[in-house]
Amino acid sequence: MSNIVIQLANVNKRFGVLHAVRDVSFEIQRGQVCGFLGPNGAGKSTTIRMVMSILLPDSGVITVLGGSALDAKDRIGYLPEERGLYRKMRVADFLRFMAKLKGISRADADSRIRSWLERVELPNVSQKRCEELSKGMQQKLQFIGAVLHEPPLLILDEPFSGLDPVNRRLLSSVVRQLKENGTTILFSTHQMEQAEDLCDQILLIHKGEKVLDETMSQIHSRFDPRTILAQPANSIDTATQALKVVAGIESMRWSLEQKSFEIRLLAGVDPQRAMVDIMRATPLRRVELQRATLDDVFVKLVGGSVTKFEATSATEQVKVNHG
Amino acid sequence: MAERGATRRVRVIAWRDFRYTVLTKGFLIGAIILPGIMFAAIPLLPLLIDSKTAPLTGRVAVIDPSNSIAKAFEITLRKNPAQTIDLEEDATNTSTTDVALTVESVPDPSRVEELLLQLRDSSLQALIIISSNADGPSTELLIPSEASPRHTTILEKSLREAVTRVRVSKANEDYERITKLLARPKIDTRRVSPDGSESNEIAQLRMLVPAGFMFLLWMAVITSGNYLLTSTIEEKSSRVMEVLLSAVSPIELLCGKLVGQAGVAGVMLLMYGGVGLAGLGAVAMLDVVPLPHLLWLVVWFPLAYFTVAAIMVSLGSAVSDLREAQSLIGPAMILLTVPLILWLPIVENPNGTLATVCSFIPPAAPFVMILRLTGANEAVPLVQALLAMFVSAATVVAILWVGARVFRVGVLMQGKPPSPIELLRWIRAR
Known part of the structure; x- marks a missing residue:
């Protein structure tokens, strides 16, 4: 049995003059949790709707659980971006x-x-009408609707938006x-920490x-900013x-914000060695190698006019900027 | 055997749509409680029909220099109004009105102003002015503004008879003898069926039977079509549509909704049709609805329903609110009202050019055909019935095909309604 749960190959979708999804390809392996990120209007929901066969692509091939999502709807849980209940x-x-x-x-x-x-802390609501619930409660209710049948594939479009911190943690x-x-979970979100x-x-x-398709460890190694924070x-x-x-x-x-020096290293310099040298040079309260957060990666990749070429050579881009 | 996924999903959607339409207050009142009340009222109908209207009492002044009309009017009023010549054929005669009027003859025409004042304060029930001019005598009847139409009719018809009575008297004839000679003979018309049994003929009722069938079909189909339209718009506006589409395909959703609302239309047809049959049964006139008529209803109901339902559901999926839907639905509704406007000429001449042509114009065709086929006076050629059925079935298939394609794209669209060109693009989209 194939380990690939979702596979997109050269998928395109246009709405009139808007080319909403351009030649997107990716795979998601069984048991993986895949975060689907992008700014507003990037094409996330359109891609998800095509994965769900709610929209059909103009070109390209989409395989979900070995076939079309239409044939596998009973094995997919889906929480759409726009929440909807029979009030x-x-x-x-x-x-x-x-x-x-x-x-x-x-x-x-x-x-x-x-x-x-009980699990999502909604006791005593079963006899209430949906319209009587708060927005957050309705969202949890819809989440239950998506997972009730214990699907092997779960697709969540912005599952944490509109939730308070307590419910966000719960979900x-x-x-x-x-x-x-x-x-296997595919979820789109703007919550980078999540x-x-x-x-x-x-x-x-x-x-x-698509401007990035990496595992978290690949992202950390590729987007190493080679910056040391040193508080004298x-x-x-x-x-x-x-x-x-x-x-x-x-x-x-x-950096006034960090109350520290942001020290950028030359290419090829070993950060561990550099940290030792810095500590030897001056007494420090704190020294750490700054790690690229997903937030940084997101801003870096979509903050300017980033192209696919630039994304695939993102490491080089960082170097050029620092050079 | 386990139910196939698609069948199960269609059934679940259909049941939800049926249940949540039939259990709404509006439907319970309109389609179940109202016919129930009508059914319960059937035994009370004769009592209601026999109830008396308010008595006509008070004074009537007749300005008549000759005094002849006043006297004749007094005699006429003493008769039961139902026995006057003019009232013989009047349907309202089934209820009776007690008349106890005092007729005051006023020979002096100069008192007209004084009498008009009395009329205005309702101390006078009517003022009759008889005058002569070059063309002969003229008669005016003045009544207070709040006079009931029934009382006015009695006064008019009694006055008409009084004038006639005076004319006959002036011609030296006996009024009672002439009225007896002119009395309409009662004809006892009965229909003899092939098995030899006889039934009373009521021509007007027989004319109304096809209209009843058509109205029944129209009401059930249009009502459930409207439910379909509003529920689709509601599912779009409450954003529940995408949740549904995550579990079912657009075609399964469409089929489920169509089947669910077909059940709603069926319930309405049974409830109102049942009340109609019970009413006819109560007055022993069930023979005006023979079994073939009911079978024709069964044949044309799905054709009428799916034509209207497919239009409604595709419109519902294309728009975001009811107002937009109403502006788009106009052309279809104009065609659908054709049988309502033309039912009388179609029933009178079910094989005429108008009826025949309208039988092949969708979406009105099923309604026109039920009018023609349930009319009693002429048999519709079978080939026409079959051809109309084929045209209607082809229309259903075409509208469902277009409706499904519009539905598939429209259900996820929000914002302004599509232009005709956009609709064409939706239909052609893969």
Whole structure:
């Protein structure tokens, strides 16, 4: 059995003059959690809708669970970006309706509904009408609708948007549990910390084009900014004079925000060795090798007019900027 | 055997649509409680029909220099109004009105102003002015502004008879003898069926039967079509559509909604049709609805329903609110109202050119055909019935095909409604 759960090959989608998705290809392996990132209007939801066969691509091939998503809808859980419920329906009736659509028997559905409502901390709402729930509660209710049938593939479009920090953590832990149980998850988000925390793989799309498709460790190594943060124990002037003689430093600037020097290293310089040299040169309160966050990567890749070529040679781009 | 996924999903969608339409207050009142009340009221109908209207009492002044009309009017008023010549054929005669009027003859025409004042304060029920001019005598009837139409009719017809009575008297004839000679003979018309049984003929009712069938079909189909339109718009505006499309394909969703609302239309047809049949049964006139008519209804119901439903659901998917839908639905509604406007000429001449041509114009064809086929006076050629059925079935297939393509694209669209060119693009999209 193939380990590839979702596969897109050269997928394109246009809406009139707008080329919403341009020649996008990627694969998601079984059991992986893939973060689908991109600025607003980048084409994330359109791509997800095509994966779900809600929209059809103009060209390219999409394979989901070995075939078309239309044939596998009972094995996919989907939380769309735009939340929607039957406002007049009671909570239990809505979830039962969703369960029936996914082929779950009524008795089985009832026990699952009870269990999930408790799990997402929504007790005593089953007889309420959907319109009586708060926005956050409705979002959790819809999340239950997506996972009730225990699908092997879960697609979540902005699952954390609009949730307070407590519920965000709650939902995040549920997603983590599903991942541990082997569910393959594709989720789009603007919450970079959540993506960094949960994802094995990151897909970044910008203006309809894929600009990044890497595992988290690949991203960390590729987007190593080669910057050391050093907070001096003595005066800034003294420390500046002392650091000028350290070898391998390309540039240096004082960060008021960090109350530290941001020291950029030349290409080929070993950061560990440089840190030792810096500590020898001047007394320090703190020294650390700055790690690229997903937020930094996102801003770097979509902040300017980034092309696919630039993204694939992102490491070189960083070097050029610092050179 | 396990139910196939697509069948199950269509069934689940259909049941939800059916259940949440039938259980709304509006539907319960309109389609179940109202026919229930009508059904319960059937035994009370004769009592209601026999109820008396308010009595006509008070004074009537007749300005008549000759005094002849006033006297004749007094005699006429003493008769039961239902027995006057003019009222014999009047349907409203089934209810009776007590008349106790005092007729005051006023020979002096100069009192007209004084009497008009009395009329205005309602102390006078009517003022009759008889005058003569070059063309002969003229008669005016003045009544208070709040006079009931029924009372006015009695006064008019009694006055007409009084004038006639005076004319006959002036010609030295006996009014009672002449009225007896002119009385309309009662004809007892009965239909004899092939098995030899006889039933009373009520021609007007027989004319109304096809209209009843057509209105029943029209009401059930249009009502459920409207439910389909509003529920689709609601699912779009509440953003639940994408949730549904994550679990079902657009075609499964469309089929489920169509089947669910077909059930709603079926319930309405049964409820109102049942009340109609019960009403006819209560007055022992079930023979005006023979079994073939009911079978024709069964044949034309799905054709009418799916034509209208496919139009409604594709419109619902293309727009974002009801106002936009109403502006787009105009042309289809004009065609759908054709049978409502033309039912009388079609029933009177079911094989005429108008009826025949309208039988092949979708989406009105099913309604026109039910009018023609349930009319009693002429048999519709079978070949025409079959051809109309084929045209309607082809229309259903074509509208469903177009509707499905519009639905597939439209359900996820928000914002302004599509232009005709955009709609064409949706239909042609892969």
